[in-house]
Amino acid sequence: MSRVAPIRAVNDFVVKFANVNGSGSASANLLFAKAILRMGVPVAPRNIFPSNIQGLPTWFEVRINEAGWRGRRGGVDLMVAMNPQTWDQDLKEIESGGYLFYDSTKPLPASKFRDDVNAVGMPLTEICNREYTDARQRQLFKNIIYVGALSALLEIEPEAIAELIGEQYKGKEALLKPNVQAMHMGRAYAENNLDWPLDIRVRRTNAVRDRIFIEGNSAAALGCVYGGATVAAWYPITPSSSMAEAFARHCKRFRTEPATGKARWASVQAEDELSSIGIVIGAAWNGARAFTCTSGPGVSLMQEFIGLAYFAEIPAVIFDVQRGSPSTGMPTRTQQADLLSCAYASHGDTKHVLIFPEDPKEAFEFAALSFDLADRLQTPVFVMMDLDIGMQDWLCDPLSWNDKRRLDRGKVMTYEQLEAGKEFGRYLDVEGDGIPYRTYPGTHPKRGSYFTRGTTKDRYARYSEDGATYVDNMQRLLRKFESAKQYLPEPVRRNAAGASRFGAIYFGSTSPVMDETLAALHAQGVHLDTLRVRAFPFHDSVMDFISEHEQMFVVEQNRDAQMRSLLINELVVEPAKLIPILHYDGTPITARFILREIGEKLAMFNVTPLRKVAP
Amino acid sequence: MTYLAKPRLHHPDLPKNKLGYTHRDYEGAVSTLCAGCGHDSISAAITQAFFELDVPPHRVAKLSGIGCSSKTPTYFLGNSHGFNSVHGRMPSVLTGANLANRDLIYLGVSGDGDSASIGLGQFAHALRRAVNMVYIVENNGVYGLTKGQFSATADKGSKSKRGAINNDQPIDLVMLALQLGASFVARSFSGDKTQLVPLVKAAVLHRGAAFIDVISPCVAFNNHAGSTKSYDFIREHNEAVNRLDFMPARSEIITDYAPGSVQEVVQHDGSVLRLRKLHDDYDPSDRIEAMDYLLQRHAAGEVVTGLLYLQPDATDLHAALNTVDAPLNALRESDLVPGSAALEKFNASLR
Numbered sequence: 001m002s003r004v005a006p007i008r009a010v011n012d013f014v015v016k017f018a019n020v021n022g023s024g025s026a027s028a029n030l031l032f033a034k035a036i037l038r039m040g041v042p043v044a045p046r047n048i049f050p051s052n053i054q055g056l057p058t059w060f061e062v063r064i065n066e067a068g069w070r071g072r073r074g075g076v077d078l079m080v081a082m083n084p085q086t087w088d089q090d091l092k093e094i095e096s097g098g099y100l101f102y103d104s105t106k107p108l109p110a111s112k113f114r115d116d117v118n119a120v121g122m123p124l125t126e127i128c129n130r131e132y133t134d135a136r137q138r139q140l141f142k143n144i145i146y147v148g149a150l151s152a153l154l155e156i157e158p159e160a161i162a163e164l165i166g167e168q169y170k171g172k173e174a175l176l177k178p179n180v181q182a183m184h185m186g187r188a189y190a191e192n193n194l195d196w197p198l199d200i201r202v203r204r205t206n207a208v209r210d211r212i213f214i215e216g217n218s219a220a221a222l223g224c225v226y227g228g229a230t231v232a233a234w235y236p237i238t239p240s241s242s243m244a245e246a247f248a249r250h251c252k253r254f255r256t257e258p259a260t261g262k263a264r265w266a267s268v269q270a271e272d273e274l275s276s277i278g279i280v281i282g283a284a285w286n287g288a289r290a291f292t293c294t295s296g297p298g299v300s301l302m303q304e305f306i307g308l309a310y311f312a313e314i315p316a317v318i319f320d321v322q323r324g325s326p327s328t329g330m331p332t333r334t335q336q337a338d339l340l341s342c343a344y345a346s347h348g349d350t351k352h353v354l355i356f357p358e359d360p361k362e363a364f365e366f367a368a369l370s371f372d373l374a375d376r377l378q379t380p381v382f383v384m385m386d387l388d389i390g391m392q393d394w395l396c397d398p399l400s401w402n403d404k405r406r407l408d409r410g411k412v413m414t415y416e417q418l419e420a421g422k423e424f425g426r427y428l429d430v431e432g433d434g435i436p437y438r439t440y441p442g443t444h445p446k447r448g449s450y451f452t453r454g455t456t457k458d459r460y461a462r463y464s465e466d467g468a469t470y471v472d473n474m475q476r477l478l479r480k481f482e483s484a485k486q487y488l489p490e491p492v493r494r495n496a497a498g499a500s501r502f503g504a505i506y507f508g509s510t511s512p513v514m515d516e517t518l519a520a521l522h523a524q525g526v527h528l529d530t531l532r533v534r535a536f537p538f539h540d541s542v543m544d545f546i547s548e549h550e551q552m553f554v555v556e557q558n559r560d561a562q563m564r565s566l567l568i569n570e571l572v573v574e575p576a577k578l579i580p581i582l583h584y585d586g587t588p589i590t591a592r593f594i595l596r597e598i599g600e601k602l603a604m605f606n607v608t609p610l611r612k613v614a615p
Numbered sequence: 616m617t618y619l620a621k622p623r624l625h626h627p628d629l630p631k632n633k634l635g636y637t638h639r640d641y642e643g644a645v646s647t648l649c650a651g652c653g654h655d656s657i658s659a660a661i662t663q664a665f666f667e668l669d670v671p672p673h674r675v676a677k678l679s680g681i682g683c684s685s686k687t688p689t690y691f692l693g694n695s696h697g698f699n700s701v702h703g704r705m706p707s708v709l710t711g712a713n714l715a716n717r718d719l720i721y722l723g724v725s726g727d728g729d730s731a732s733i734g735l736g737q738f739a740h741a742l743r744r745a746v747n748m749v750y751i752v753e754n755n756g757v758y759g760l761t762k763g764q765f766s767a768t769a770d771k772g773s774k775s776k777r778g779a780i781n782n783d784q785p786i787d788l789v790m791l792a793l794q795l796g797a798s799f800v801a802r803s804f805s806g807d808k809t810q811l812v813p814l815v816k817a818a819v820l821h822r823g824a825a826f827i828d829v830i831s832p833c834v835a836f837n838n839h840a841g842s843t844k845s846y847d848f849i850r851e852h853n854e855a856v857n858r859l860d861f862m863p864a865r866s867e868i869i870t871d872y873a874p875g876s877v878q879e880v881v882q883h884d885g886s887v888l889r890l891r892k893l894h895d896d897y898d899p900s901d902r903i904e905a906m907d908y909l910l911q912r913h914a915a916g917e918v919v920t921g922l923l924y925l926q927p928d929a930t931d932l933h934a935a936l937n938t939v940d941a942p943l944n945a946l947r948e949s950d951l952v953p954g955s956a957a958l959e960k961f962n963a964s965l966r
Contacts, residue, residue: 228948230715231943254953262939
C-alpha cells in the first residue's frame, strides 16, 4: 500500500498507456478515450509514437478534464504499464499518490515498484493465454481486456464502450461479439479480484456538449474540399501523409460525380516534394485550386519552386505539418520550428504569407481560406500546422460553413473582358494594390496569352534584363505583400481583468495551453494581456499591442525564438522588449511550463502574484 | 539568328488551314538562339505541325524547363500560354497543368541537360504516369547556355570543342522512355524536317505519354569532328527504320506504296498512321523487340530514328485517376463545395 494518500479526483486526471508499437494498442486506447467522451466528459488524448512500425515503445496519454482544457497537463496519475522495455521510465513519471496498472502474470521484485504509488496488478497474459489459442488474438484482446478492467477501476460505463465497439464493427458480427466479450471479461475480473473503483473516477456529465472529436489533418483536408481544391500532390512524410489520405477519403464521399462515379478531384503521390510543388504550381497556373501537404524537410526541397511561384505570381497552397527539426530530427514529435524557413522560403528577396491555425476547427477554416488567399494574392500561402494539431484527436466546436460564401478566385480576366478589349498586362498594377490580373490558359484565341517565366519581365510579361524594370516589379511585389494584410485573419487579443504592463504573443497549437495558463494567472491575480497571432505578414494591431506594453513574452515551440525574430525583423521592435518563452523538446507545450517560465520572469520584474504560482 | 522584328503584314494569299489561320498564327517571337541552331529547325517543325493539324493555337499549353531548348517555346505558338519553369522540372508543372484542364494540348519542351541530368527523375515519373502530352527533348549532348560542358547524353569517347573526352556512359532517353512505359516513342533529327513534322503531328494526336528525342546539333559547342551529335555525324549514321508519311483519318490517302511496305496503325481518335517501313525487320508495336533492336544498332554505331514504339490503345493519367470528363478547373462551385448540410452530417459522425 502506498505510503502517501492516494490521489483523489473526479473528471480531472491523466492516464498514460505504455505499449509496444504495432501491438494493436492504439485502437483500444482510443476506444478508452472515446468512451469517456460518450459520458460527456472532455478528454485530450495524445498519441506519442515512435518512428517505427513494430517493436519500439509507444505511449498514449489521455487527459480527462471536465473543464475542457485541451493542452497536455504534464505528469501522470494512472500509468497503464504494458511495455516492460520502458517500465523504469514509466514508473518514474507517476505523480506521488498515483496508480500503476500492470500485468502481474510474472512476479516482479519489489524494486520495480514505488512505495508512493498504488500498484494494481492483473494477470493479463495468463488470462489471454487461457482464453485464446491464436497468438494474434492473445495480443489484440489483451488490449480490450485491460480497457474492460479500467472501466471498473475508473467507473467508465461499460455500455459506452460496448456502443463504440458496436459502431466500429457494424456489420462485422464476427469481430463485434468477441470484442465486447473481451471487454466484459476484463471488467468482470476487476470486479471480482481487484479493489475497485480507484479514487480517480469518471462521472457522467454534459461538458462535451455538441463538440466533435477530430484530427487536424482530417479537418484541414476537409477544408481543402470546401475551399474548392481539385488537385493535390504530395510525397509521404510524417506527420502530413494522413492529410493527403484524408483528402482522398473526403473526396470519395463528397466529390464523386453521382451519375458517373467519376472523380471531381485528382490526387497524385509524386516522386518527391519537388514534383509535388511543381504539380501544384502547374495546376494553379492552369486555373485549378491545388495544394500540397508536407513537413519541414519537404519545404526545404521545394525552395526553388517556391521562389518561382513568388516571382511569377502563381497561387500555391502548402500545408506544413511541422515536426521536430532540423534534418530528420524527431519526425514523430511536434514543434513550431519552420517559421523562418517558410516566411522567407527560397533564394533572393522573398516573403510569403503564413497562417497559423490553433486547432482542427481552425485548420478546417484556414484550409478553405488559404485557397481564396492564394488566388486573391497570386502567391504561395503556407498553412502552418504541427504534429500536435495534425495527428492528434482534438475536441473542437463543430465545423461550420456559410452556404452564402463564394470562392474568391481573385483577379482573373475572362474571355468576355478580353473580347471587349480590356487592357491585359500580366504584371500590370491596375488597382494600385500590387495585385495584377491573370488569364487562364486557353481563354481567348487572340488575346490574353502570356509567357510565364522565372526571369525578370516587364508589366506585360515580356522578358527583360533592365534594372529599372526589375526594381519596378520587386516594388510592386512589396505593395502586394502589404495588401495581403487586409485579407488575412486578424490577431485575437484578450485583455486581462486589470491593467497590465505585460503582454504575451503566441500562435498555433500553443493556443489551448495559453487559455489554461491565463485562467491560472487570473486565479493568482496576475494580469497579462495576450495576442494570438494568426497570420504573417503581421496585421498593424500586432505592433500596436507591442507598443502598448512594457514587456512582451513571445511563447513558441522552437529553440531559436523564430516568431520573435520575425517580429523584430518585420516590425523593427527593440529586441530587449521581447522575452522568449521557448519549449522545444518535441512534446507539446504545457500550461505548467508556461506558468513556471512566466512566473520566474515576472519575479525578475518584481511582480508579486497575489497567490503563489503553482509548481 | 536575327534581331530584326518580323513584319506584321504578310501576303494576303498565304495559305490558311481549316480554321482560317495562316502559318504566321502559329509562329512566335524571333529566336535569340545561334544561327544554324538545330533547335530553331525543331521550332519550325512544331509550327508547321500545329498549322497542319488545324489546332487553335490558344488551345495549346507549351511548357519548358531551363536551357537553350527551354527558351524555344517563345519562338513558336505565340498565341499559346507558355511556362518557362525551373531547370529539370517541366514534367511536374506540365503534369499539374494537365490535371487542371484535360482539354488543352500539352507540349513539353526540354533539353538533354534538363531531362537527362537534373530532371531525370521528373522525366521518368511523368512518362510512367502516362501524362497525356508531347514531350520533346532537343538533344545536343552539351550545355549550351553555360558554354559547352558535356551533358549526360554525350556518347562515351566523344570529344568536346575544347578537346576533352567524355568518360561517362551516355543516357539514352529513348531506351529509358521505352522501359518506363511511354506509349509513343520516337527519335528524329532536327535536320530532317520531313521525318520530324509527321512525328510531331502523330504525337499530338496520341493519347498518353508521347516522347520524341530530337538530335539537334549545337553549332556553337558541339558541331566539330569527334562529336557524335554534329550535323555531319548524324547525317552519316542516321538509320531511319520507318517514315511516317501521312496521318489523320479525314483526308484522302494519296501516297502509293509497294505492298507489304506500309503499316497502318489506328489511334484512339480514329486517325490512321501510315508507316513506310524502311527496315523489314522492325516492328514498332513490339516494345521488347524495339529495345533489343535499338541496343544492337547502337552497338553498331548507328543512330536509329523514326517511330520506334507505338501503343495505339494507350490511356492516360486521367483515365487512371477516373477524373470527370469536364476539366477540373471548370467545375462549378456547387460541384466542389459540399455545403453546410453535409458538414452537419460529418460533424454528427464525430461525436
